[in-house]
Amino acid sequence: MNQNIILKIAENNQEVEDAFRVREIVLTDELGFDIASLTDEIDEVAKNVICYALENSSDGVQTRKPIGTLRYFVHGESIKVGRVAVLKDCRGQQIGKKMMLYVEDNVWNEAEYAKIKQIALSSIHEKMGFYEKLGYVSIGEAYLEEEVPHIYMTKKRPQL
Numbered sequence: 637m638n639q640n641i642i643l644k645i646a647e648n649n650q651e652v653e654d655a656f657r658v659r660e661i662v663l664t665d666e667l668g669f670d671i672a673s674l675t676d677e678i679d680e681v682a683k684n685v686i687c688y689a690l691e692n693s694s695d696g697v698q699t700r701k702p703i704g705t706l707r708y709f710v711h712g713e714s715i716k717v718g719r720v721a722v723l724k725d726c727r728g729q730q731i732g733k734k735m736m737l738y739v740e741d742n743v744w745n746e747a748e749y750a751k752i753k754q755i756a757l758s759s760i761h762e763k764m765g766f767y768e769k770l771g772y773v774s775i776g777e778a779y780l781e782e783e784v785p786h787i788y789m790t791k792k793r794p795q796l
């Protein structure tokens with residue numbers, strides 16, 4: 637399925653709610669993570685990337701359907717990415733990859749992140765292939781988060 641999409645940072649309450657709704661559908665309803673879709677103190681500082689599919693109704697009105705999200709925030713000299721979620725029927729269309737590259741584009745190029753040395757994340761162990769394709773490298777041993785094996789992964793800032 638080819639569809640027009642837009643990627644953006646959630647800028648208002650509706651867009652943040654859209655991001656949290658995708659989180660809830662994927663991370664809680666589908667994967668069974670209770671904590672992962674709840675808001676926490678990180679949400680007060682994190683940026684949410686939201687991906688919308690653009691749809692044209694028969695009367696010519698364009699609507700946008702939230703289909704993917706992730707959040708990222710500064711943690712020391714790292715950016716931490718989390719809550720990565722794409723609706724089930726929208727997977728395999730490079731949406732997850734585009735959201736991750738959107739973060740990289742911001743982090744490597746925006747002045748506010750000039751001191752950031754790497755992007756880090758805690759991947760569900762069986763999903764690490766998705767991040768490896770994007771150049772992330774696993775560090776250390778697997779550990780349990782919400783009883784599911786995870787692995788810490790990082791991608792260093794490209795050298796100039």
Ligand SMILES: CC(C)(COP(=O)(O)OP(=O)(O)OC[C@H]1O[C@@H](n2cnc3c(N)ncnc32)[C@H](O)[C@@H]1OP(=O)(O)O)[C@@H](O)C(=O)NCCC(=O)NCCS
Binds near residue numbers: 722726728734
């Ligand atoms: C993991 C997830 C975000 C990937 O999103 P997606 O939009 O389906 O992935 P993309 O289509 O962008 O995939 C990009 C590439 O990664 C590969 N890929 C995707 N999921 C993969 C996986 N689990 N293992 C290995 N490779 C994977 C794709 O084959 C594709 O390869 P290509 O570039 O050679 O074609 C999505 O499957 C998802 O939301 N899963 C449920 C929630 C989840 O597990 N979140 C991650 C928690 S760590």
